Amino acid sequence: MSDINPNQPLPMDEVVTYKECWHNHAAARGRVIYDGCLEYLVDQDNLICACCGCHRNFHRKHTIFNGIPETQTLDRVQGMRPKRKKRTTFSSEQRNKLICFAESVGWKPRKDKKNEIQSFCSKMGMTRRMFLIWLSNNRHRAIKKA
Numbered sequence: 001m002s003d004i005n006p007n008q009p010l011p012m013d014e015v016v017t018y019k020e021c022w023h024n025h026a027a028a029r030g031r032v033i034y035d036g037c038l039e040y041l042v043d044q045d046n047l048i049c050a051c052c053g054c055h056r057n058f059h060r061k062h063t064i065f066n067g068i069p070e071t072q073t074l075d076r077v078q079g080m081r082p083k084r085k086k087r088t089t090f091s092s093e094q095r096n097k098l099i100c101f102a103e104s105v106g107w108k109p110r111k112d113k114k115n116e117i118q119s120f121c122s123k124m125g126m127t128r129r130m131f132l133i134w135l136s137n138n139r140h141r142a143i144k145k146a
Contacts, residue, residue, distance in 0.1 A: 013066040021049065023058035088130060097124065102135055107142040109135060 018040030026033040037052035040059040047056045090098065101120050105113050109132055121128050 015064040015066060017062045017064070018049075018056055018059035019062050021052050021054050021059050023052070023054040088126075088134075090134075094124065098131070098134060099138075099141065102138070103142070107135065107139050 020039065021035055021037035023035065024032055025035060035052045035054075037049060037054070037059075039051070040056060041050040043050040048054070049056065049059065105117065109117060117131060118128055121131050124131075
């Protein structure tokens, strides 16, 4: 029997190294010139490179995960991605009401119609911002009909 406890997560050993320098020394002049430093060498001050004198942040960071199978590394990276917000969907009845109202206000959210738009949105059960986004995304319908 193995001594690995399935309830305990595997240890995450990370080895971080810094590679070539990406400090653009001619950025002020509108040009691109790199100094050619190919690897970060630790100086007395841990944050400054002994070769080129640049801060460690200018060097490309290279992380190696030890003791973790390849699939778990991919799962960890995928888990770090931000989740996308669900798209708002409207029924065909709601869409027809939105189109009729948008035509009545001229497909533009004018300031003098702000109260009218707000009351329509509260009747529809949506925020004013949702309506404005829908309006800008569907304004092409008015252009096609004209």
